[in-house]
Amino acid sequence: MTRRHGSLLAISDLHVVHAENRKIVEDLRPYTDDDWLLVAGDIGERSEDIAWTLELLKDRFSKVVWAPGNHELWTIREDPVQLRGEERYAYLVELCRSMGVVTPEDPYPVWEGEEGPLTVAPLFVLYDYSFRTPDAPDRETALAQAYERGIVCTDEFFLHPDPHPSRQAWCHERVALTERRLSECAPDIPTVLVNHYPLVRRPTDVLRHPEFAQWCGTELTADWHRRFRARVVVYGHLHIPRTTWHDGVRFEEVSVGYPREWKRHGLPARLPRRIIPEVRRP
Secondary structure, eight states: OOOOOOOEEEEBOOOTTSHHHHHHHHHOOOSSTTOEEEEOSOSOSSHHHHHHHHHHHHTTSSEEEEOOOTGGGBOOTTOSOOOOHHHHHHHHHHHHHHHTOBOTTSOOOEEOSTTOOEEEEEOOOOOOSOSOOTTOOSHHHHHHHHHHHTOOOTHHHHBOOTTSSSHHHHHHHHHHHHHHHHHTSOTTSOEEEEOSSOSSSGGGGGOSSGGGGGGSOOGGGTTHHHHTTEEEEEEOSSSOOEEEEETTEEEEEOBOOOHHHHHHHOOOSSSSEEEESOOOOO
């Protein structure tokens, strides 16, 4: 088997509605002609921005793999595509397929480069309000606390679950579907799991407002990095880029975030982040 010399690169939370972030996307380049790019969601809210970004990236990288974030699923007045919920997601999947971008609905590609083979699995599982504060025994209490303290995710207004009765119901359907697909992956090949949200709760412990964690994932995925042989888990959403380890598995938060956030500390010297082969950091 011939090995490529490229890398698996990753980025998320591009939020290209901001001109400064759009410039970041325009400047993104692969390290080599064989590099894949994993995009872990939140390109933007408007369909035209999502299309512009993916079109640009797929022409530069050997393969682009996309997992949706919550912002892509918003239905906002400014977007001419007014589809909601499942229909909006299906529209985005077809948009990606028309460009050759891999989605969670496609066969998982296998990376044959250094440290491979690795099954690269983009995921779409949403959240179910189970990352609650200790004093919130159920979703209703957790939401009431969040509203009382003014910490409410904009998803509550723009991310519609249609035709599902709730976002948590949509999440549970997606978890069951994704779990089946991951169980069917080759058992002798490790995985790279790409999801907008962290698959475990611990990364949310550093949030300034713990009430926001309920919009950041589901406890139903807490053992997936072990069960599905993850070499690395890639995620975004929290806007706290860093490397952490859970049960011996490397988790990479690869978000760019909003300009007001990244301008405080500056951007990394090189974007996107190299995931495979692993870059040892002090």
